[in-house]
Amino acid sequence: MANPLIRKLEQRDRLSEEEKQVLENAIAKVREVGADDDIVKEGDRPSESSLLLEGFAARYKVLSNGRRQITDFHVVGDFVDLHSFLLKTMDHGIVALTRCRIGAVPHATLAEITEKYPHLARLLWLHTLIDSAIHREWLTAMGRRPANGHLAHLICEMYLRLKLVGEAEGDTIQLPVTQAELGDALGISNVHVNRVLQDLRGAGLISLRGKTLKVLDWEGLKTVGEFDPTYLHLAKKEAL
Amino acid sequence: MANPLIRKLEQRDRLSEEEKQVLENAIAKVREVGADDDIVKEGDRPSESSLLLEGFAARYKVLSNGRRQITDFHVVGDFVDLHSFLLKTMDHGIVALTRCRIGAVPHATLAEITEKYPHLARLLWLHTLIDSAIHREWLTAMGRRPANGHLAHLICEMYLRLKLVGEAEGDTIQLPVTQAELGDALGISNVHVNRVLQDLRGAGLISLRGKTLKVLDWEGLKTVGEFDPTYLHLAKKEAL
DNA sequence: CGTCAGATTGAGCAGCTTCAACGTATGTGG
DNA sequence: CCACATACGTTGAAGCTGCTCAATCTGACG
Numbered sequence: 001m002a003n004p005l006i007r008k009l010e011q012r013d014r015l016s017e018e019e020k021q022v023l024e025n026a027i028a029k030v031r032e033v034g035a036d037d038d039i040v041k042e043g044d045r046p047s048e049s050s051l052l053l054e055g056f057a058a059r060y061k062v063l064s065n066g067r068r069q070i071t072d073f074h075v076v077g078d079f080v081d082l083h084s085f086l087l088k089t090m091d092h093g094i095v096a097l098t099r100c101r102i103g104a105v106p107h108a109t110l111a112e113i114t115e116k117y118p119h120l121a122r123l124l125w126l127h128t129l130i131d132s133a134i135h136r137e138w139l140t141a142m143g144r145r146p147a148n149g150h151l152a153h154l155i156c157e158m159y160l161r162l163k164l165v166g167e168a169e170g171d172t173i174q175l176p177v178t179q180a181e182l183g184d185a186l187g188i189s190n191v192h193v194n195r196v197l198q199d200l201r202g203a204g205l206i207s208l209r210g211k212t213l214k215v216l217d218w219e220g221l222k223t224v225g226e227f228d229p230t231y232l233h234l235a236k237k238e239a240l
Numbered sequence: 241m242a243n244p245l246i247r248k249l250e251q252r253d254r255l256s257e258e259e260k261q262v263l264e265n266a267i268a269k270v271r272e273v274g275a276d277d278d279i280v281k282e283g284d285r286p287s288e289s290s291l292l293l294e295g296f297a298a299r300y301k302v303l304s305n306g307r308r309q310i311t312d313f314h315v316v317g318d319f320v321d322l323h324s325f326l327l328k329t330m331d332h333g334i335v336a337l338t339r340c341r342i343g344a345v346p347h348a349t350l351a352e353i354t355e356k357y358p359h360l361a362r363l364l365w366l367h368t369l370i371d372s373a374i375h376r377e378w379l380t381a382m383g384r385r386p387a388n389g390h391l392a393h394l395i396c397e398m399y400l401r402l403k404l405v406g407e408a409e410g411d412t413i414q415l416p417v418t419q420a421e422l423g424d425a426l427g428i429s430n431v432h433v434n435r436v437l438q439d440l441r442g443a444g445l446i447s448l449r450g451k452t453l454k455v456l457d458w459e460g461l462k463t464v465g466e467f468d469p470t471y472l473h474l475a476k477k478e479a480l
Numbered sequence: 481c482g483t484c485a486g487a488t489t490g491a492g493c494a495g496c497t498t499c500a501a502c503g504t505a506t507g508t509g510g
Numbered sequence: 511c512c513a514c515a516t517a518c519g520t521t522g523a524a525g526c527t528g529c530t531c532a533a534t535c536t537g538a539c540g
Contacts, residue, residue: 061380064466069380083373086366088478091373091471114358122354125365126326128372133323133331135375140301140309142382143427147528178486187383192528194488210537226304231331238328387496418518432496434520450505 003027003103004077004165005051009123011164011235019120022113027051027103033096039080042093046084048104052076055100056176060184061092070185072134073097073158073177076165082128085110098176122240130233137231142187145226147196150186152225155206159215160229171215175208200224243267243343244317244405245291249363251404251475259360262353267291267343273336279320282333286324288344292316295340296416300424301332310425312374313337313398313417316405322368325350338416362480370473377471382427385466387436390426392465395446399455400469411455415448440464 006023009015015023028048033039039050039057057074071092074080080094085107114121134157141150155175162173179197180190188196200206205221207214215221246263249255255263268288273279279290279297297314311332314320320334325347354361374397381390395415402413419437420430428436440446445461447454455461 059376061376063380063384067384069383071376071379083369086362086480087369087373087473089470089473091473092376111362114354114362118354118358118361121358121361121365122326122351125361125368128365128369129323129327132368132372132375133327135372135379136299136301136311136332139311139375139379139382139427140303142379143309143424144303144307179488180486184383187379189529190486191488191530195528198488230329233327233329233331240326419520420518429497430518431498431520435496438520 003051004053005079008077008127008165009120011237012123012126013119013237013240015120019117022117022120026105026109026113028106028109029104031102031104033100033102035096035098037096039094039096039100039102040084040090042090044084044090045088046081046090046107048106049082049085049110050080050094051103051105052078052080053101053103056097056174057094057100058097058177058181058185059092059094068184069187070181071138072131073161073185075158075161076167079105079124079127082110082124083131097181119240126240133231133233141225147186147188147192148199149225150188151182151193151196152200152205152221153227154182154185154225155200155213155215156221156225156227156229157232159213160232160234164234171218173213173215174211175213176211243291244293245319248317248367248405249360251477252363252366253359253477253480255360259357262357262360266345266349266353268346268349269344271342271344273340273342275336275338277336279334279336279340279342280324280330282330284324284330285328286321286330286347288346289322289325289350290320290334291343291345292318292320293341293343295336296338296414297334297336297340298417298421298425299332299334308424309427310421311378312371313401313425315398315401316407319345319364319367322350322364323371337421359480366480373471373473381465387426387428387432388439389465390428391422391433391436392440392445392461393467394422394425394465395440395453395455396461396465396467396469397472399453400472400474404474411458413453413455414451415453416451 003024006020040046052074054076057080058070059072060068060070062068084090141153158175159168159173162168179193183190183193197208205217207216243264246260280286292314294316297320298310299312300308300310302308324330381393398415399408399413402408419433423430423433437448445457447456
């Protein structure tokens with residue numbers, strides 16, 4: 001199977017054959033991580049960065065009182081800790097929410113890419129900047145949107161992100177998270193997640209059975225979440 | 241006056257004379273922006289990135305109902321829209337909170353740096369990653385901390401960040417923001433900001449008159465805010 | 481069939497909001 | 511130099527949003 005990172009970067013800008021070869025060879029080894037296990041732990045100083053080849057993961061921070069905040073979800077093709085290449089020490093953990101296949105890209109390889117393949121380096125940099133843009137959008141939703149709008153916004157985002165990597169089937173996605181985990185992402189309690197989900201269901205915007213989420217009314221969902229996908233900087237090819 | 245970016249990058253890693261020269265020459269022109277004016281507007285496609293040489297600024301998003309969320313503050317030496325080099329379109333605005341002096345670095349110069357000075361490029365990339373780490377910390381504070389802890393946390397962060405660029409005088413900093421702006425950063429109302437400030441004052445942690453904030457009890461403030469500066473990745477020199 | 485994680489529901493409460501009034505400092509024009 | 515305007519800070523009261531606690535329901539699985 002082709003390295004999903006190649007596919008992802010090619011949505012942005014053309015890659016030369018040589019560049020593709022470099023990315024193909026960048027994965028030094030592949031490992032599996034079980035659901036609910038950490039892919040990287042807070043405080044780690046990894047010597048390689050983890051590329052998500054398969055599965056669904058989340059970044060999170062834990063507070064002293066044990067409460068948890070999820071700061072992003074990650075889908076296939078995401079380089080979950082590319083930042084550890086330069087930040088060195090992990091200031092947060094990354095947990096596998098399903099069984100995941102992880103490709104390890106040595107930091108030495110990344111350093112070499114910055115030295116010899118500046119165009120590739122810019123593309124990788126770009127993807128860390130999109131992560132940053134997603135964080136800003138989450139901050140805005142967390143600070144200034146009511147819970148139902150916030151949830152609607154998150155569903156819109158995850159739908160588009162999963163669709164982009166070919167993980168949506170029509171209007172349906174798999175969202176392998178519990179209501180408690182959704183609460184950790186939205187900054188609300190699991191009880192309130194439940195009520196807000198019923199709200200969206202009652203409004204005929206979504207259906208959700210188990211982990212299968214179906215978007216019944218995309219426009220309505222966008223309206224409730226005030227969703228504007230600009231921040232995802234989706235796949236407009238621009239020369240980098 | 242030396243380019244404050246050089247000073248900032250040198251706190252991370254050694255710069256060669258040539259690299260310093262490149263940074264010195266990177267600023268194509270300097271402009272002034274008045275308080276409350278936008279440095280960059282949402283939707284802009286700048287052809288240069290703005291380096292904050294003097295002043296205090298904020299990134300923000302505005303929602304359809306007019307509510308605003310500030311997603312970060314910026315101090316001297318910060319490259320407020322370095323990300324526009326690769327993201328192209330601004331998905332948020334940047335406003336000057338005081339009169340600011342801005343150095344413009346053309347994107348063409350940044351591209352050249354990635355081509356010819358990969359070590360410098362890695363240092364610039366690093367700083368965008370620290371922005372990202374700050375966003376994650378804000379998300380955590382917003383989602384999982386009560387308002388007084390959140391405010392205490394923000395004060396701890398701004399104190400350290402201002403101190404790092406030589407803008408703290410002992411235990412005192414200038415925080416040129418109104419209570420309404422603080423509310424926009426914390427995701428709460430201006431009224432509640434006022435009450436929470438009184439809370440911190442009453443606990444003997446800070447004094448605040450006008451824009452002058454004095455930290456009276458650093459340890460106490462850190463405790464209330466559960467502040468751990470790891471995420472700022474402060475000035476530990478690591479070879480990049 | 482029992483167990484267990486996760487979803488759902490209800491009741492009471494806390495934190496924060498909104499609205500509206502009032503205080504205070506600073507600046508400006510007559 | 512006073513009168514007024516303006517921006518910001520402060521206070522009170524009432525109400526809503528989301529929380530906590532605790533019980534109950536549901537479905538998957540050994």
